[in-house]
Amino acid sequence: MAELDHLVVGCLSLAEWRPRLEETFGVKAQGGGAHAGLGTHNALWGLARPGGGRCYLELIAPDPGQDWPAEGPTPFGLGLPATQARLTDGPRLLTWVTRDPDAAALLARGPAAMGPLRPMRRGDLEWRLASPADGVPLMGGALPFVIEWPEGPTPSDTLAGSGLTLTGFARRPDPEADAALEAMGLAALAPEGETGGGALRAEIEGPGGIVALN
Template identity: 60%
Template sequence: MAAELDHLVVACLSLADARPKLEAALGVTDQGGVHVGRGTHNALWALDGGRLGACYLELIAPDPDQAPPAAGPMPFGLHRADMRARLAGGPRLVAWVARTEAAEPLIAACPEDMGRLLPMQRGELHWRLTVPPDGVAACGGVVPSLIEWPDGVSPAASMPSGGLRLTSFARRPDPAAARALAALGLADVLPEGETGGAPMRAVIEGPGGATVFD
């Protein structure tokens, strides 16, 4: 039932607006694509997670060229009015994703509702991701989504490095979140720390300096 950090999820309302700004802030260009049938598209940056291993940063937004999903919510609650209001001021760290080869036992072990595994696709890449009933992860996004990659291999392992490092990843104190992370075996991945009051905070350092996401 082992799980580990796969990627951080930063959401925005417009990828066309936020993507070049984030490229400039990080000092690294990105890659990404379209999530067919889920109503979203993204940009990705490889990260060196230090003790947490290879991972990546995802910038995700509603795709104006797609209709909303025919079944189920849009990932990470991007269809919701309250989430759109939260993102009105700019991109926010709304979730994180843990990779595993055995999502079902972890879903059953977690005291919070993680939702169900839904098929996802970007180009020729396929995976399954837990999506809560309303799309929004529990405890302000501190409880991760779970992802199952084909053959257990994440794209993080082969993404070209741009020199970006995840130097801090922390959550605010929350007993419910602590219980959920302990049940998932992920308490050490996202420990308590300074977040400025946000549910989570991550710091990424690279050619553009340090960039804070919360």
């Protein structure tokens, strides 16, 4: 039942990198907004899958209109100096997110460090997301975050028709990640492959040609 929900690309400035990615993709972002109380905001692009199905890309950055939360993790560790240092030269593919209607059961088969499900919200959109204690993606991003959407359309559905297709997605071989993903039944969603040295690599094809992210 688990599916690839979205890819998480971090950057330091949405004002700078959203228009640059729009130009690179040849497609305007289709949605996004602020994560109230969490210190971040995002822009979203829908992605078709070659074999059918849909997911999306999230470009997420610190929100200059908010402070970081007083306690608890920042989304994907974006409030931490080490994560921000990774993003100095531009956006990076930080991790991926899988959705499952029974996310708690999925998490029970994975490492405890993936964290418990916590409620989140952006505008009228609500969901639950499991996050590590510090928010930092596990195993360099090879292990996903787990999301549980309420019944009804998800952003993967509402963002359909962007003209962008996820033509490739792979993770760097790692025995520990292999074992965890096999136990959760997720290995097929993030197959081992050539990543250019990073933990993850994605290829997106659209009006701007083929764009690689890692």
